[in-house]
Amino acid sequence: MPTPAYPPKPRPGDRIGVVSPSSGLPGQFPLPYELGLDRLANDFGLVPVEYPATRKPGSTPRERADDLHAAFADPTVKAVMASIGGDDQITVLPLLDRELIRAHPKPFFGFSDNTNLLAYLWNTGIVGYHGASVMCELGRPGAMDPLTAESLRAALFTSGTYELRPAERFRDVDGDWADPAALAVEPETRAGGGWSLHGPERVVEGRSWGGNLEILSWLLMADREIQSDLSAYDGCVLLLETSEDMPAAEEVFRILRNMGERDLLRRFPALLMARPKTWSFARPHGPEEAARYAREQREAVLRALAAYAPDTMAVFDVDFGHTDPQLVIPYGGTVRVDGPARRVTVTY
Numbered sequence: 434m435p436t437p438a439y440p441p442k443p444r445p446g447d448r449i450g451v452v453s454p455s456s457g458l459p460g461q462f463p464l465p466y467e468l469g470l471d472r473l474a475n476d477f478g479l480v481p482v483e484y485p486a487t488r489k490p491g492s493t494p495r496e497r498a499d500d501l502h503a504a505f506a507d508p509t510v511k512a513v514m515a516s517i518g519g520d521d522q523i524t525v526l527p528l529l530d531r532e533l534i535r536a537h538p539k540p541f542f543g544f545s546d547n548t549n550l551l552a553y554l555w556n557t558g559i560v561g562y563h564g565a566s567v568m569c570e571l572g573r574p575g576a577m578d579p580l581t582a583e584s585l586r587a588a589l590f591t592s593g594t595y596e597l598r599p600a601e602r603f604r605d606v607d608g609d610w611a612d613p614a615a616l617a618v619e620p621e622t623r624a625g626g627g628w629s630l631h632g633p634e635r636v637v638e639g640r641s642w643g644g645n646l647e648i649l650s651w652l653l654m655a656d657r658e659i660q661s662d663l664s665a666y667d668g669c670v671l672l673l674e675t676s677e678d679m680p681a682a683e684e685v686f687r688i689l690r691n692m693g694e695r696d697l698l699r700r701f702p703a704l705l706m707a708r709p710k711t712w713s714f715a716r717p718h719g720p721e722e723a724a725r726y727a728r729e730q731r732e733a734v735l736r737a738l739a740a741y742a743p744d745t746m747a748v749f750d751v752d753f754g755h756t757d758p759q760l761v762i763p764y765g766g767t768v769r770v771d772g773p774a775r776r777v778t779v780t781y
Contacts, residue, residue: 434556434558434660434665435557435558436558436640437554437555437558437559437560437640437765437766438538438558438559438560439560439592439763439766440538440539440540440559440560441511441538441539442511442512442540442589442590442591442592443479443511443512443540443589443590444511444590445477445478445479445590446478446479446480447479447480447511447512448479448480448481448482448507448509448510448511449473449479449480449481449482449510449511449512449513449514450482450484450503450504450505450507450510450512450513450514450539451470451473451481451482451483451484451487451513451514451515451516451567452484452486452487452497452500452501452504452513452514452515452516453486453487453488453489453492453497453500453515453516453517453519454497454500454501454515454519454522454525454543454546454547454549454550455497455515455517455518455519455520455521455522455525455545455546455547456490456517456518456519456520456546457486457487457488457489457490457491457492458490458516458517458519458568459487459488459516459517459567459568460488460489460490461490462568462610462611463488464572464610464611464613464616465568465569465572465573465610465616466488466516466517466567466568466572467572468571468572468616469516469566469567469568469570469571469572470567470571472571472572472577473514473567473571476577476582477585477586477589479512479589481567482504482507482510484499484500484503484504485499485500486499486500487500487516494521494524494525494528495528497522497525498525498528498529501513501525501529501534501550502529502530502533502534504539505533505534505537505539506533506537508537510539511539511540512539512540512541512542512589513539513540513541513542514541514542514543514565514566514567515541515542515543515547515550515566515567516566516567516568517566517567517568517569518543518544518545518546518547518566518676519545519546520546521546522546522547522549522550522648523549523648523651523652523655523657525549525550526549526550526553526657526658527657529553531553531557534554534557534559535557535558535559538558538559539559540560540561540562540588540589541554541559541561541562542561542562542564542565542566542585542588542589542761543561543562543563543564543565543566544563544564544565544566544644544645544674544753544754544755544759545566545645545648545676545754545755546645546648547566547644548563548643548644548645548648548649548652549648549652549658551563551644551764551765552642552644552649552652552658552659553658554764554765555642555658555764555765556658556660559765560763560764560765560766561763561764561765562588562761562762562763562764563641563644563672563753563754563761563762563763563764564584564585564588564753564754564759564760564761564762565581565585565588565759565761568610569757569759570585570757570759572616573620573757574608574615574616574617574618574619574620575616575617575618575619575620576619578600578604578757578758578759579758580598580600580752580758580760581757581758581759581760584597584758584759584760584761585761587761587781588761588763588781591781592780592781593780593781594769594778594779594780594781595778595779595780595781596776596777596778597751597752597760597762597777597778597779599625599627599628599750599751599752600625600752600758601624601625602622602623602624602625603622603623603625603708603752603756603757603758604620604621604622604623604756604757605623605710605711605712605723605756605757606620606621606712606717607677607712607713607714608620620757623720625750625752626750627750628748628749628750628751628775628777629748629749629750630746630747630748630749630772630775631735631738631746631747631748631749632738632743632744632745632746632747633744633746633772634746634772634773635702635746635772635773636769636770636771636772636773637668637670637702637703637746637769637770637772638670638767638768638769638770639668639669639670639702639703639767639768640668640669640670640765640766640767640768641669641670641671641672641705641762641763641764641765641766641767641768641779642666642669642670642671642672642701642764642765643671643672643673644672644673644674644764645673645674645675645676645754646673646674646675646680646685646688646689647675647676647678647680647688649673649688649692650688650691653691653692653695663695663696663697663700664700666697666700666701667700668700668702669700669701670701670702670703670704670705670768670770671698671701671703671704671705671745672704672705672707672753672762672764672768673704673705673706673707673734674706674707674709674753674754674755675707675709675710675730675754675755676710676755677710677713677755678713679709679710679711679713679716679726682726682729682730682732682733683733685730685733685734685737686733686734686736686737689733689734689737689738689741690737690740690741692737692741693737693740693741693742694741698737698738698741698742698745699741699742699744699745701742701745702744702745702746703745703746703747703748703768703770704734704738704742704745704746704747704748705747705748705751705753705762705768705770705777706731706734706747706748706749706750706751707750707751707752707753707754707755707756708727708750708751708752708754708756709726709727709730709755709756710754710755710756711723711724711726711727727750731749734747734749735747746770746772748770748777751777761781762779763779763780763781766779766780766781767779767780768780
Protein backbone atom coordinates (compact mmCIF):
# COMPACT_ATOMS: atom_id res chain seq x y z
CA MET A 434 0.00 0.00 0.00
CA PRO A 435 1.46 3.39 -0.93
CA THR A 436 1.87 6.01 1.77
CA PRO A 437 -0.91 8.59 1.27
CA ALA A 438 0.42 11.69 -0.49
CA TYR A 439 -1.10 15.15 -0.61
CA PRO A 440 -2.70 15.90 -3.99
CA PRO A 441 -2.22 19.32 -5.64
CA LYS A 442 -4.39 22.12 -4.22
CA PRO A 443 -6.90 24.21 -6.15
CA ARG A 444 -6.65 27.97 -6.48
CA PRO A 445 -9.43 30.56 -6.43
CA GLY A 446 -11.01 30.55 -9.86
CA ASP A 447 -10.62 26.77 -10.28
CA ARG A 448 -13.47 24.31 -10.77
CA ILE A 449 -14.56 22.05 -7.90
CA GLY A 450 -16.62 18.92 -8.46
CA VAL A 451 -19.72 18.64 -6.25
CA VAL A 452 -20.88 15.03 -5.92
CA SER A 453 -23.41 13.02 -3.92
CA PRO A 454 -21.68 9.66 -3.33
CA SER A 455 -24.26 8.73 -0.69
CA SER A 456 -27.59 10.58 -0.77
CA GLY A 457 -29.13 12.87 -3.36
CA LEU A 458 -30.53 15.19 -0.70
CA PRO A 459 -29.76 18.33 -2.76
CA GLY A 460 -32.77 17.38 -4.86
CA GLN A 461 -34.99 17.13 -1.79
CA PHE A 462 -33.66 20.14 0.12
CA PRO A 463 -32.37 22.62 -2.45
CA LEU A 464 -32.25 25.64 -0.10
CA PRO A 465 -29.13 24.77 1.98
CA TYR A 466 -27.54 23.20 -1.10
CA GLU A 467 -27.95 26.32 -3.23
CA LEU A 468 -26.70 28.43 -0.33
CA GLY A 469 -23.61 26.22 -0.09
CA LEU A 470 -22.95 26.48 -3.81
CA ASP A 471 -23.26 30.24 -3.60
CA ARG A 472 -20.69 30.40 -0.80
CA LEU A 473 -18.30 28.11 -2.65
CA ALA A 474 -18.45 30.56 -5.55
CA ASN A 475 -18.59 33.93 -3.78
CA ASP A 476 -16.70 33.30 -0.53
CA PHE A 477 -14.08 30.84 -1.79
CA GLY A 478 -13.86 31.85 -5.44
CA LEU A 479 -14.39 28.33 -6.78
CA VAL A 480 -16.61 27.26 -9.67
CA PRO A 481 -18.91 24.38 -8.64
CA VAL A 482 -19.42 21.61 -11.20
CA GLU A 483 -22.39 19.27 -10.71
CA TYR A 484 -22.93 15.77 -12.10
CA PRO A 485 -25.99 13.76 -13.14
CA ALA A 486 -26.58 12.19 -9.71
CA THR A 487 -25.65 15.20 -7.58
CA ARG A 488 -29.30 16.27 -7.13
CA LYS A 489 -30.91 12.89 -7.86
CA PRO A 490 -32.63 11.15 -4.94
CA GLY A 491 -32.48 7.39 -5.26
CA SER A 492 -29.54 7.30 -7.63
CA THR A 493 -27.91 3.92 -8.12
CA PRO A 494 -24.44 3.06 -6.82
CA ARG A 495 -23.28 2.85 -10.44
CA GLU A 496 -24.52 6.37 -11.19
CA ARG A 497 -22.69 7.72 -8.16
CA ALA A 498 -19.50 5.84 -9.05
CA ASP A 499 -19.69 7.26 -12.57
CA ASP A 500 -19.94 10.79 -11.13
CA LEU A 501 -16.86 10.21 -8.98
CA HIS A 502 -14.93 8.88 -11.96
CA ALA A 503 -15.95 11.90 -14.04
CA ALA A 504 -14.95 14.34 -11.30
CA PHE A 505 -11.54 12.77 -10.69
CA ALA A 506 -10.74 12.22 -14.37
CA ASP A 507 -11.58 15.77 -15.52
CA PRO A 508 -8.29 17.71 -15.61
CA THR A 509 -10.14 21.03 -15.25
CA VAL A 510 -11.64 19.97 -11.89
CA LYS A 511 -9.08 20.60 -9.16
CA ALA A 512 -10.93 19.36 -6.04
CA VAL A 513 -14.03 17.32 -5.16
CA MET A 514 -16.54 17.93 -2.37
CA ALA A 515 -19.49 15.87 -1.17
CA SER A 516 -22.88 17.55 -1.02
CA ILE A 517 -23.92 15.56 2.06
CA GLY A 518 -23.55 12.14 3.68
CA GLY A 519 -26.01 9.26 3.79
CA ASP A 520 -25.93 5.60 4.70
CA ASP A 521 -25.07 3.38 1.71
CA GLN A 522 -21.83 4.65 0.22
CA ILE A 523 -20.31 1.28 1.03
CA THR A 524 -22.20 -0.07 -2.01
CA VAL A 525 -20.34 2.38 -4.28
CA LEU A 526 -16.84 1.27 -3.27
CA PRO A 527 -16.70 -2.00 -5.28
CA LEU A 528 -17.62 -0.06 -8.44
CA LEU A 529 -14.77 2.44 -8.22
CA ASP A 530 -11.76 2.30 -10.53
CA ARG A 531 -8.83 2.57 -8.18
CA GLU A 532 -6.28 3.05 -10.93
CA LEU A 533 -8.28 5.89 -12.50
CA ILE A 534 -8.52 7.70 -9.17
CA ARG A 535 -4.87 7.02 -8.33
CA ALA A 536 -3.85 8.47 -11.68
CA HIS A 537 -5.82 11.69 -11.02
CA PRO A 538 -5.32 12.52 -7.31
CA LYS A 539 -7.41 15.41 -6.02
CA PRO A 540 -8.39 16.78 -2.62
CA PHE A 541 -11.70 15.22 -1.57
CA PHE A 542 -13.78 16.80 1.20
CA GLY A 543 -16.52 15.01 3.13
CA PHE A 544 -17.36 13.30 6.40
CA SER A 545 -19.97 11.00 7.96
CA ASP A 546 -20.83 8.34 5.31
CA ASN A 547 -18.00 9.76 3.22
CA THR A 548 -15.72 7.91 5.64
CA ASN A 549 -16.09 5.12 3.07
CA LEU A 550 -14.45 7.14 0.33
CA LEU A 551 -11.86 8.63 2.67
CA ALA A 552 -10.75 5.14 3.72
CA TYR A 553 -10.70 4.13 0.04
CA LEU A 554 -8.47 7.09 -0.81
CA TRP A 555 -6.19 6.26 2.16
CA ASN A 556 -5.64 2.81 0.66
CA THR A 557 -5.21 4.33 -2.81
CA GLY A 558 -2.39 6.57 -1.63
CA ILE A 559 -4.27 9.89 -1.56
CA VAL A 560 -4.69 12.21 1.43
CA GLY A 561 -8.34 13.24 1.81
CA TYR A 562 -10.03 15.77 4.07
CA HIS A 563 -12.46 14.76 6.80
CA GLY A 564 -14.89 17.65 6.94
CA ALA A 565 -16.85 20.19 4.92
CA SER A 566 -19.94 19.34 2.91
CA VAL A 567 -21.92 21.71 0.74
CA MET A 568 -25.25 21.37 2.54
CA CYS A 569 -24.06 21.33 6.15
CA GLU A 570 -21.01 23.54 6.64
CA LEU A 571 -21.29 25.77 3.57
CA GLY A 572 -25.10 25.80 3.78
CA ARG A 573 -25.14 26.74 7.47
CA PRO A 574 -27.99 29.07 8.48
CA GLY A 575 -27.09 32.73 8.84
CA ALA A 576 -23.44 32.54 7.87
CA MET A 577 -20.59 30.05 7.89
CA ASP A 578 -18.98 29.82 11.29
CA PRO A 579 -15.67 31.75 11.12
CA LEU A 580 -13.71 28.83 12.59
CA THR A 581 -15.12 26.47 9.96
CA ALA A 582 -14.46 28.93 7.15
CA GLU A 583 -10.88 29.55 8.27
CA SER A 584 -10.09 25.85 8.55
CA LEU A 585 -11.70 25.02 5.21
CA ARG A 586 -9.91 27.87 3.46
CA ALA A 587 -6.56 26.68 4.82
CA ALA A 588 -7.26 23.06 3.85
CA LEU A 589 -8.41 24.01 0.36
CA PHE A 590 -5.72 26.47 -0.64
CA THR A 591 -2.65 26.12 1.56
CA SER A 592 0.00 23.55 2.38
CA GLY A 593 1.74 23.33 5.73
CA THR A 594 0.91 23.19 9.41
CA TYR A 595 -2.30 24.54 10.94
CA GLU A 596 -3.06 24.57 14.64
CA LEU A 597 -6.54 23.47 15.59
CA ARG A 598 -8.17 25.40 18.41
CA PRO A 599 -11.28 24.73 20.49
CA ALA A 600 -14.48 26.54 19.62
CA GLU A 601 -15.58 29.02 22.24
CA ARG A 602 -19.21 28.34 21.31
CA PHE A 603 -20.91 25.59 19.33
CA ARG A 604 -24.30 24.70 17.87
CA ASP A 605 -26.07 21.37 18.28
CA VAL A 606 -29.72 22.07 17.32
CA ASP A 607 -30.65 21.93 13.64
CA GLY A 608 -33.18 24.01 11.75
CA ASP A 609 -35.70 23.05 9.10
CA TRP A 610 -33.95 22.81 5.72
CA ALA A 611 -37.28 23.32 3.98
CA ASP A 612 -37.94 26.67 5.70
CA PRO A 613 -36.29 29.70 4.05
CA ALA A 614 -36.76 31.74 7.23
CA ALA A 615 -34.80 29.18 9.28
CA LEU A 616 -31.83 29.42 6.92
CA ALA A 617 -31.72 33.19 7.25
CA VAL A 618 -31.40 33.24 11.04
CA GLU A 619 -28.11 32.83 12.88
CA PRO A 620 -28.53 29.68 15.02
CA GLU A 621 -28.28 29.72 18.79
CA THR A 622 -25.01 28.49 20.27
CA ARG A 623 -23.72 27.53 23.70
CA ALA A 624 -20.39 27.61 25.48
CA GLY A 625 -17.89 25.08 24.17
CA GLY A 626 -16.03 24.16 27.34
CA GLY A 627 -12.78 23.30 25.58
CA TRP A 628 -11.13 19.95 24.95
CA SER A 629 -10.09 17.43 27.60
CA LEU A 630 -7.16 15.03 27.56
CA HIS A 631 -7.05 11.56 29.11
CA GLY A 632 -4.32 8.98 29.39
CA PRO A 633 -0.56 9.32 29.10
CA GLU A 634 0.60 12.82 28.22
CA ARG A 635 3.14 12.68 25.43
CA VAL A 636 3.73 13.94 21.91
CA VAL A 637 2.33 11.79 19.10
CA GLU A 638 2.74 12.57 15.41
CA GLY A 639 1.44 10.31 12.69
CA ARG A 640 -0.87 9.89 9.76
CA SER A 641 -4.57 9.99 10.56
CA TRP A 642 -7.16 7.28 9.96
CA GLY A 643 -10.69 6.61 11.17
CA GLY A 644 -13.76 8.78 10.66
CA ASN A 645 -17.37 8.12 11.57
CA LEU A 646 -17.53 5.30 14.09
CA GLU A 647 -20.72 3.72 12.74
CA ILE A 648 -19.36 3.67 9.18
CA LEU A 649 -16.08 2.17 10.37
CA SER A 650 -18.06 -0.62 12.04
CA TRP A 651 -19.75 -1.38 8.70
CA LEU A 652 -16.43 -1.41 6.88
CA LEU A 653 -15.09 -3.80 9.50
CA MET A 654 -18.14 -6.06 9.17
CA ALA A 655 -17.86 -6.11 5.37
CA ASP A 656 -14.06 -6.39 5.61
CA ARG A 657 -13.83 -3.59 3.08
CA GLU A 658 -10.98 -1.02 2.90
CA ILE A 659 -9.47 -2.43 6.10
CA GLN A 660 -5.84 -3.45 5.76
CA SER A 661 -5.22 -7.16 6.35
CA ASP A 662 -1.82 -6.28 7.80
CA LEU A 663 -2.85 -4.20 10.79
CA SER A 664 0.68 -2.94 11.26
CA ALA A 665 -0.23 -0.40 8.53
CA TYR A 666 -2.02 1.52 11.30
CA ASP A 667 0.82 1.42 13.82
CA GLY A 668 1.63 4.92 15.03
CA CYS A 669 -1.35 6.54 13.32
CA VAL A 670 -3.68 9.04 14.98
CA LEU A 671 -7.23 7.71 15.24
CA LEU A 672 -10.09 10.06 14.37
CA LEU A 673 -13.53 9.10 15.66
CA GLU A 674 -16.89 10.87 15.53
CA THR A 675 -20.50 9.75 15.89
CA SER A 676 -23.43 10.79 13.75
CA GLU A 677 -26.84 12.38 14.19
CA ASP A 678 -28.17 8.85 14.71
CA MET A 679 -26.65 9.25 18.18
CA PRO A 680 -25.59 5.66 18.91
CA ALA A 681 -26.06 4.57 22.51
CA ALA A 682 -23.01 4.57 24.74
CA GLU A 683 -23.13 0.79 24.98
CA GLU A 684 -23.09 0.51 21.20
CA VAL A 685 -20.07 2.82 21.04
CA PHE A 686 -18.32 0.61 23.57
CA ARG A 687 -19.17 -2.56 21.63
CA ILE A 688 -17.80 -1.18 18.36
CA LEU A 689 -14.58 -0.18 20.07
CA ARG A 690 -14.46 -3.50 21.89
CA ASN A 691 -14.66 -5.30 18.56
CA MET A 692 -11.85 -3.11 17.23
CA GLY A 693 -9.90 -4.13 20.30
CA GLU A 694 -10.66 -7.82 19.82
CA ARG A 695 -9.46 -7.48 16.25
CA ASP A 696 -6.17 -6.13 17.64
CA LEU A 697 -6.79 -2.80 15.91
CA LEU A 698 -7.45 -0.31 18.69
CA ARG A 699 -4.04 -0.56 20.34
CA ARG A 700 -2.32 0.41 17.09
CA PHE A 701 -3.13 4.08 17.62
CA PRO A 702 -1.06 5.96 20.23
CA ALA A 703 -3.44 8.93 20.07
CA LEU A 704 -7.18 9.36 19.58
CA LEU A 705 -9.06 12.53 18.66
CA MET A 706 -12.67 12.00 19.73
CA ALA A 707 -15.06 14.53 18.24
CA ARG A 708 -17.68 16.45 20.14
CA PRO A 709 -20.73 14.17 19.83
CA LYS A 710 -24.00 15.19 18.28
CA THR A 711 -26.45 15.25 21.19
CA TRP A 712 -29.63 16.55 19.51
CA SER A 713 -31.73 15.32 16.61
CA PHE A 714 -35.28 15.78 15.39
CA ALA A 715 -36.00 12.25 16.67
CA ARG A 716 -34.37 12.97 20.04
CA PRO A 717 -34.52 16.70 20.79
CA HIS A 718 -32.49 16.56 23.99
CA GLY A 719 -32.51 19.42 26.42
CA PRO A 720 -29.24 20.61 28.01
CA GLU A 721 -29.26 18.03 30.82
CA GLU A 722 -30.05 15.11 28.53
CA ALA A 723 -27.44 16.29 26.04
CA ALA A 724 -24.77 16.55 28.74
CA ARG A 725 -25.64 13.08 30.01
CA TYR A 726 -25.43 11.58 26.52
CA ALA A 727 -22.00 13.15 25.93
CA ARG A 728 -20.75 12.03 29.35
CA GLU A 729 -21.92 8.44 28.85
CA GLN A 730 -20.29 8.28 25.42
CA ARG A 731 -16.99 9.51 26.85
CA GLU A 732 -17.16 6.94 29.63
CA ALA A 733 -17.78 4.20 27.05
CA VAL A 734 -14.73 5.26 25.03
CA LEU A 735 -12.56 5.39 28.14
CA ARG A 736 -13.78 1.94 29.19
CA ALA A 737 -12.77 0.48 25.83
CA LEU A 738 -9.38 2.21 25.90
CA ALA A 739 -8.71 0.96 29.42
CA ALA A 740 -9.38 -2.60 28.31
CA TYR A 741 -7.66 -2.62 24.91
CA ALA A 742 -5.43 0.45 24.50
CA PRO A 743 -4.38 1.74 27.93
CA ASP A 744 -1.36 3.53 26.44
CA THR A 745 -3.47 5.58 24.00
CA MET A 746 -3.73 9.31 24.69
CA ALA A 747 -7.25 10.61 24.00
CA VAL A 748 -8.47 14.15 23.38
CA PHE A 749 -12.24 14.58 23.74
CA ASP A 750 -14.69 17.12 22.31
CA VAL A 751 -12.49 18.08 19.38
CA ASP A 752 -14.51 20.22 16.96
CA PHE A 753 -14.85 17.95 13.94
CA GLY A 754 -17.51 15.62 12.59
CA HIS A 755 -21.18 16.29 13.30
CA THR A 756 -20.70 19.57 15.13
CA ASP A 757 -20.68 23.26 14.29
CA PRO A 758 -18.15 24.83 13.98
CA GLN A 759 -16.33 22.03 12.24
CA LEU A 760 -12.58 21.77 11.78
CA VAL A 761 -11.27 20.02 8.68
CA ILE A 762 -8.83 17.19 9.46
CA PRO A 763 -6.50 15.77 6.80
CA TYR A 764 -7.29 12.06 6.41
CA GLY A 765 -4.05 10.21 5.86
CA GLY A 766 -2.17 13.46 6.42
CA THR A 767 -0.02 14.34 9.40
CA VAL A 768 -1.59 15.08 12.78
CA ARG A 769 0.50 16.06 15.80
CA VAL A 770 -0.98 15.76 19.28
CA ASP A 771 1.14 17.46 21.94
CA GLY A 772 -0.33 16.29 25.23
CA PRO A 773 1.84 18.32 27.63
CA ALA A 774 1.26 21.52 25.64
CA ARG A 775 -2.44 20.75 25.00
CA ARG A 776 -1.99 21.46 21.27
CA VAL A 777 -3.22 19.69 18.14
CA THR A 778 -1.59 20.59 14.83
CA VAL A 779 -2.43 19.22 11.40
CA THR A 780 -0.61 19.45 8.10
CA TYR A 781 -2.80 20.55 5.22
